Amino acid sequence: MDIDTKRIPFLLEEKKVMVCGFGDMIRDALKDKLEQTNCIIIDADEKNLDLTNQEDVFAFFKKYSPDAVFAVETKFGGNFASQTMPADLLFRNLMMITNVIHAAYNNDVKKLLFMGYSSVYPKDAKQPMVEDALLTGPFDKVNEPYAVATLCGLKLCQFYRKQFGSDFISVMATNVFGPKDNFDLTYGSVIPSVIRRAYEAKANNKQELEVWGTGAPKREFIYSEDLADALCFLMERYSDADPINVGTGEALSIAEIVEKITEVVGFSGKVNYDKSKLDGMPIKVCDISKIKALGWEPKKDLKIGILKTYNWFVQNYEQITEQKLW
Numbered sequence: 432m433d434i435d436t437k438r439i440p441f442l443l444e445e446k447k448v449m450v451c452g453f454g455d456m457i458r459d460a461l462k463d464k465l466e467q468t469n470c471i472i473i474d475a476d477e478k479n480l481d482l483t484n485q486e487d488v489f490a491f492f493k494k495y496s497p498d499a500v501f502a503v504e505t506k507f508g509g510n511f512a513s514q515t516m517p518a519d520l521l522f523r524n525l526m527m528i529t530n531v532i533h534a535a536y537n538n539d540v541k542k543l544l545f546m547g548y549s550s551v552y553p554k555d556a557k558q559p560m561v562e563d564a565l566l567t568g569p570f571d572k573v574n575e576p577y578a579v580a581t582l583c584g585l586k587l588c589q590f591y592r593k594q595f596g597s598d599f600i601s602v603m604a605t606n607v608f609g610p611k612d613n614f615d616l617t618y619g620s621v622i623p624s625v626i627r628r629a630y631e632a633k634a635n636n637k638q639e640l641e642v643w644g645t646g647a648p649k650r651e652f653i654y655s656e657d658l659a660d661a662l663c664f665l666m667e668r669y670s671d672a673d674p675i676n677v678g679t680g681e682a683l684s685i686a687e688i689v690e691k692i693t694e695v696v697g698f699s700g701k702v703n704y705d706k707s708k709l710d711g712m713p714i715k716v717c718d719i720s721k722i723k724a725l726g727w728e729p730k731k732d733l734k735i736g737i738l739k740t741y742n743w744f745v746q747n748y749e750q751i752t753e754q755k756l757w
């Protein structure tokens with residue numbers, strides 16, 4: 432780690448801070464966190480800004496002139512999306528990333544944090560995955576459209592820093608979940624999907640719950656509120672060309688996660704593992720030594736996050752049933 436110490440701390444207090452990305456989960460968690468910081472929040476959500484439209488993005492930056500930008504929530508979409516809409520995934524993510532990063536440069540944004548997911552690490556990366564493993568081997572084909580766009584974002588941050596001295600940083604986050612996650616049964620990731628299936632099974636008095644794959648793969652999960660805490664911490668305390676991981680550093684098997692979810696939901700029937708569905712990588716967990724060395728510690732109680740997510744889901748059940756990827 433070769434942190435530019437002259438540039439930290441970059442305190443967010445009283446700054447104009449823009450939060451942009453596709454989707455609400457991380458953006459909302461970030462806004463909640465930023466509200467405790469006495470900064471001015473500029474929310475660039477899909478309703479008030481088409482992030483894929485360069486003209487609109489440039490005009491938005493000119494109008495609001497942010498000091499700091501969080502570019503979060505690129506869309507990953509999972510196996511099904513990468514098979515059926517790879518062009519959409521690559522195009523939309525790439526547009527959002529390039530538009531936002533270039534607009535930040537054009538408008539003299541003092542600090543930008545770009546966030547991608549750890550699914551861009553090579554599929555054979557040694558576990559836990561260290562930041563240096565990026566781009567050392569081929570990534571899982573399933574992640575290809577998302578990974579190509581994300582790695583462009585990471586490189587753009589490095590190149591704007593190198594060519595223009597811009598203080599742009601990249602963060603690689605582990606699997607995230609939380610309120611406002613995507614609960615669509617096709618496009619959602621494992622936690623929201625299983626929450627929904629277990630809830631609907633219980634509501635319909637079904638005694639069986641379907642879970643994809645063998646239940647054996649291990650994944651690391653971070654609750655959106657804890658991720659937002661880490662992102663604000665890094666915005667203030669990290670300035671380097673190299674990306675930095677955010678996670679908990681601990682992986683659980685899918686079967687263990689499912690057990691936590693069924694306990695929270697109160698589903699006591701049988702769990703059936705559908706082995707015709709893909710498991711994906713056998714294990715995926717980030718090495719978080721770098722962020723820990725800076726003084727950030729993850730919270731480890733996943734069940735609290737699952738409970739908060741479940742409560743949000745139940746309260747908003749009617750609105751989420753028609754959810755799609757975009």
Ligand code: GDP
Nearest residue numbers: 509619620621624642643644648685709710711
């Ligand atoms: P990723 O594999 O890290 O990209 O994350 P996912 O959340 O898509 O999947 C994690 C693991 O959960 C994989 O082994 C999936 O096969 C398994 N899984 C079990 N049930 C589901 C489900 O309903 N949806 C998804 N997306 N994954 C599931």
